[in-house]
Amino acid sequence: MGKKYATPLLDELKKGAFPSFVTEIEKAAEKTEYARDLLGLLEQSYREKLTHWKHGGIVGVRGYGGGVIGRYSDLPDKYPGVAHFHTVRVNQPSGFYYTTAALREVMGIWDKYGSGLTNMHGSTGDMVLLGTNTESLEAIFAELSSRGWDLGGSGSAMRTPSCCLGKSRCEWACIDTMALTNEITQHFQDEMHRPAFPYKFKFKVAGCAVDCIASIARADMSIIGTWKGDIGIKQDEVANYSKTMDIQKEIIDMCPTGCMTYTGGKLSIDNSNCNRCMHCIAQMTKALSPGPERGATILLGSKAPIVTGALMSWVIVPFIKLEPPYEEFFELVGKIWEWWDEHGKNRERIGELIERMGFPTFLKGVELTPHPAMIKSPRRDPFFFWDEEDIQR
Numbered sequence: 001m002g003k004k005y006a007t008p009l010l011d012e013l014k015k016g017a018f019p020s021f022v023t024e025i026e027k028a029a030e031k032t033e034y035a036r037d038l039l040g041l042l043e044q045s046y047r048e049k050l051t052h053w054k055h056g057g058i059v060g061v062r063g064y065g066g067g068v069i070g071r072y073s074d075l076p077d078k079y080p081g082v083a084h085f086h087t088v089r090v091n092q093p094s095g096f097y098y099t100t101a102a103l104r105e106v107m108g109i110w111d112k113y114g115s116g117l118t119n120m121h122g123s124t125g126d127m128v129l130l131g132t133n134t135e136s137l138e139a140i141f142a143e144l145s146s147r148g149w150d151l152g153g154s155g156s157a158m159r160t161p162s163c164c165l166g167k168s169r170c171e172w173a174c175i176d177t178m179a180l181t182n183e184i185t186q187h188f189q190d191e192m193h194r195p196a197f198p199y200k201f202k203f204k205v206a207g208c209a210v211d212c213i214a215s216i217a218r219a220d221m222s223i224i225g226t227w228k229g230d231i232g233i234k235q236d237e238v239a240n241y242s243k244t245m246d247i248q249k250e251i252i253d254m255c256p257t258g259c260m261t262y263t264g265g266k267l268s269i270d271n272s273n274c275n276r277c278m279h280c281i282a283q284m285t286k287a288l289s290p291g292p293e294r295g296a297t298i299l300l301g302s303k304a305p306i307v308t309g310a311l312m313s314w315v316i317v318p319f320i321k322l323e324p325p326y327e328e329f330f331e332l333v334g335k336i337w338e339w340w341d342e343h344g345k346n347r348e349r350i351g352e353l354i355e356r357m358g359f360p361t362f363l364k365g366v367e368l369t370p371h372p373a374m375i376k377s378p379r380r381d382p383f384f385f386w387d388e389e390d391i392q393r
Contacts, residue, residue: 005040009047025117034115034131037081041073058155059086059134061141064193067151068137084133088114088140089126089152091185094178095165096121109143123218124202125162126152156347157195158188163205164212166225172281173207174225174294175322181205183326197337198344198353208290209278215299215313220350221333222299222313223322229291230271231280237287238267251280295321297373298329300336301351311351316366318373332366339365 007022014020025042028035045052056070069087076083090106106127110116115131122128132140141151152160161184164170166177184203185192191201204215207225215222241247242265251267252260259273260280267287269280281288298320299313322329336350339362344353354362363370 003036003040005036005043007039007043010039010043028116031111032115033081034085035081035117037079038085038115038117038131041075041079041082044075053085056086058195059137061137061151064141064151065195066154066157066193067141069154071131082131085115085131086134086137088129088132088137089122089124089154089160090129090144091150091152091160092121092125092127092162094163094181094185095168096125096162097165097168105147106144106149109140109147113140113143121162124152124159125204126160151193153192153200155195156197156199157193157201158191158197159200159202160192161185161203161205162213164207166205166207170207171285172210172225172278172290174227174290175205175207175223175296177205177207177225179324180223180322180326183324187330191337198340199347199349201337201340201350209276210282215302217302217310217312218304219302219313220300221336222302224297224299226276226295226297226319227291228293228295228319231269231274231291232289233267233269234287235266238284239265241284241287245283251283254279295319298332301349301354303349303351308352308355311349311355313351314376315371315373316363316368318371332368335366 010022013022022039025035025039029039041052052074054072054074056072058066059068059070060066061068067089069089071085071087073079073082073085106129107116107118110118110129113132113136114129117130119128119130129140144150161181163177163181164173166173166175168178181203184205191197201221202219203221203223204213204219205223206213206215209224209226211222211224215224238247245251247262247267252262256277256279257273257275259270261268271291276290281290296319297315298317300316301311302313303311317332320328340350340353343357343365344350348356359374360370362368363374
């Protein structure tokens with residue numbers, strides 16, 4: 001056993017009703033020097049209110065420029081177990097479905113070469129393996145890949161696509177999220193493993209507007225299932241819901257477009273004014289259902305506040321069928337990346353580039369036709385400047 005550290009500050013985090021990451025690190029510390037020294041380093045950081053981690057950039061394995069994130073301590077002599085503490089991202093299966101055998105397989109490899117600590121899952125989606133040294137990376141990759149696993153994305157590359165569980169469990173899913181996510185992953189292998197973008201690019205696929213995977217706030221490209229046509233209504237089930245809920249208060253008054261009425265025990269919907277937000281369907285699942293023609297809305301540009309402020313995605317394609325082999329979708333992605341590559345600055349996300357150059361410029365660059373659904377908010381002034389080509393007869 002290696003050195004055991006006194007950790008009075010970390011011990012405070014074990015108190016209370018909720019599980020503690022400190023307890024889990026202590027379990028790993030019974031087996032590995034990585035975790036033992038991690039406890040000592042964290043205690044010192046808490047005591048000094050100063051981080052002792054350095055970001056080491058991307059540490060590659062043979063043939064891959066992404067998938068491993070370098071982490072180094074600035075106190076390697078005092079805590080040799082975390083002198084190197086690299087993060088390995090493992091590409092998760094679509095919908096986050098694992099067998100226990102698959103999990104034990106990965107954990108066995110990780111216990112052999114790393115700290116045994118994991119993050120299930122990272123915000124990108126990957127299974128995150130926390131803490132190993134540079135010398136072990138090739139061996140970890142070799143064992144993972146020989147068993148059918150692959151590294152995820154990192155750096156200025158396409159990040160590992162992720163999705164909700166879609167049609168495998170959810171009756172609301174308007175697209176096959178898992179099939180599309182797998183197709184994106186396979187189609188863009190080079191873009192995921194060999195960083196060549198101005199900065200990161202994330203895909204997230206949601207089966208419907210409930211957006212359980214929060215794609216609209218966390219993905220450069222959000223793909224959200226939707227429909228065309230009228231919402232299906234079963235009035236007998238509406239009558240059943242009226243016995244347990246206040247339909248006027250909980251459904252009608254909360255409709256964002258005011259397109260619903262409830263009179264005489266009958267629910268009516270003005271589908272021409274419905275924005276398909278899914279609130280009514282999510283609350284009355286037995287009475288209401290999405291319309292018959294299913295597809296997706298594609299949005300672009302969300303990000304967290306790093307260089308500039310946070311952005312939410314906005315619509316670039318109001319409706320697309322999204323059926324195999326997805327040729328129209330892949331063609332659009334190629335145009336977007338080409339425009340981004342031509343005009344983007346270093347470490348500039350696609351949403352930031354659109355804000356800098358303007359949405360009309362973006363639409364022209366990727367050959368998309370303007371549509372009212374693309375408007376984020378009404379214009380604040382009465383002036384509009386026409387391009388000469390717009391007024392040519």
